[in-house]
Amino acid sequence: MEKEIRIYFLVMIFTSVAEGGIKNLAGEAGKSITFPDAVTEKGFLLYGIKTVSMVDNKKNLILEDIYKDKLHWNEDTGLFSITDLQRQHSGIYSVDSKKEHVFTASYNLTVYDPAPTPAVTPVDVTSDLCLLTCSVDKPATLLWIRDQEIQNQNRSALSLHITVYKQDRNSSYRCAAANPAENKTVDVDVTILCGFNETESGNNNQLKYYWKIYTISIKITAFVALTAAIIRVMHLKNKASKCPISREKRRFRKETLMSC
Incomplete structure (x- = not known):
């Protein structure tokens, strides 16, 4: 199920080709991101029009203080990575290779806060049906999933409802809260939460x-x-x-x- 949710958000999480040849990358605050194109011998990493890192003779020189101890270049793979991501790291980056494979690849990096953890509570319960609400403390994409099928969804929402009928009490239910960087889910036992004794x-x-x-x-x-x-x-x-x-x-x- 986790895999299916990730597939659902694949376009938001990592779009390989976007308008203008800019690739979209999504990162989570506090974690790391790796740019997928490599500078093997000589080149640059730019943030907008600023050069933040220069690679020459297998050495990496960081030119912007906010990337000190956070921007890394892997000598073996030639890939740039940013660790301990912060919201201010969002923006347009370019990997500019000047030797061997000459190219320039651009990325639109968006750093998101961690996805909120959803909470599920019963709103209205009768002998035949149960109204459940899934809520978060900050806006996120919310989904209700029954037996691995999305039943209800809403983007940038604080809550989302679903009606569970007694005859469906043996189905599996879960609520997911997601942003382009990650998703968090909570499983719901409707036989307990709704008082449906199977x-x-x-x-x-x-x-x-x-x-x-x-x-x-x-x-x-x-x-x-x-x-x-x-x-x-x-x-x-x-x-x-x-x-x-x-x-x-x-x-x-x-x-x-x-x-x-």
């Missing part, structure tokens, strides 16, 4: 199943207990009805024997 339906069905089994068990237990009670009552009634006859018979026999 096993909610399964849990409900499971609870309904357990409740049904529990209800059936209660009914069976009650039926068995009621049947046992009825049988016991009938047995006691039957026993009670037989007991008086037995006593009368015993009394009759006893009186008969006494009379004899």
Whole structure:
């Protein structure tokens, strides 16, 4: 996904051919930039019409104080680099080769502050959808990406919204904040942020199943207990009805024997 975002900003990050033959370069403050054309033996690096560096006999002479300890020339590759970039380093540079390969290549260098880190918060949440906002503390190009596809974007913005529907809760969401020099992204777990429980339906069905089994068990237990009670009552009634006859018979026999 990081690669795809970089491809999206490729035109802004490094345009190899621009109007007037000037190549566009983008750098980030505090980092470094290397000009892609080389001076192998003799030549110059110019800022506008000022010569900031001169190469001769494999030695580099820096002529502008603001580039001291920041402008470097690589003897092996012949490339100029600026380290610890600052906003004031933005401008038009020219690499002017005077020996072997004679050419002049110009660059429009723009130094940007680091891209801001985006923050995502829910704005409005219902049972079926969720409105999320991605915000930054300074203007940047903002993008909402779902499953590696850009869903919404806005250049030079402080915030950007997206609506997430419950049926899409299993998709991956991320917000990116970018400038031509870099981009920063934040992944979003919508099941947590929006309160969408991805096993909610399964849990409900499971609870309904357990409740049904529990209800059936209660009914069976009650039926068995009621049947046992009825049988016991009938047995006691039957026993009670037989007991008086037995006593009368015993009394009759006893009186008969006494009379004899």
